[in-house]
Amino acid sequence: MYIEKVVLELETGLHARPALKLVNTASKFSSEIKLIIDGEEFNAKSIMGLLSIGATKGDVFIIKAEGEDAKEAVEGIKKVICKDSMN
Numbered sequence: 562m563y564i565e566k567v568v569l570e571l572e573t574g575l576h577a578r579p580a581l582k583l584v585n586t587a588s589k590f591s592s593e594i595k596l597i598i599d600g601e602e603f604n605a606k607s608i609m610g611l612l613s614i615g616a617t618k619g620d621v622f623i624i625k626a627e628g629e630d631a632k633e634a635v636e637g638i639k640k641v642i643c644k645d646s647m648n
Contacts, residue, residue, distance in 0.1 A: 563631035566623050570643050575616040583641045584608045592628025594638060605638060 571579050587594045587605035594605035598620060603610040605624075616622070622642065626634040 562625065562627045563635050564623060564625045565635050565639060566621060567639050567643050569616050569618055569620045569622060572618055574618055574620075575611060575614055575642070577612065579641065580608055580611040583611060583638060586637045586641050587634065590626070590628070590630045590634035590637065592626040592631045592634040594624070594626045594634050596638075597623040597625060 569575060573579070575583070584606055595602045596605050596611070596614070597603075598614060598616065602625075603614055605611070624635045624638050626632070626638075628634070
């Protein structure tokens, strides 16, 4: 298991386009990946789950991955939400 705490840095928050990018990134890994915010867990491979978070810039997440590529999965997710990669 690999866990890291991050701050959502996307100016627009986690709306449809960055959520889809996050799901596509998460789906590249075999590990189970969860985003945890306010104690609630969301599957990083589920677009509906991610959209239901309603996250905005500055929200703090815990990214948790379990599996053989857990560290790489967390690092990949972190790259999506820790910078404005939509530009």
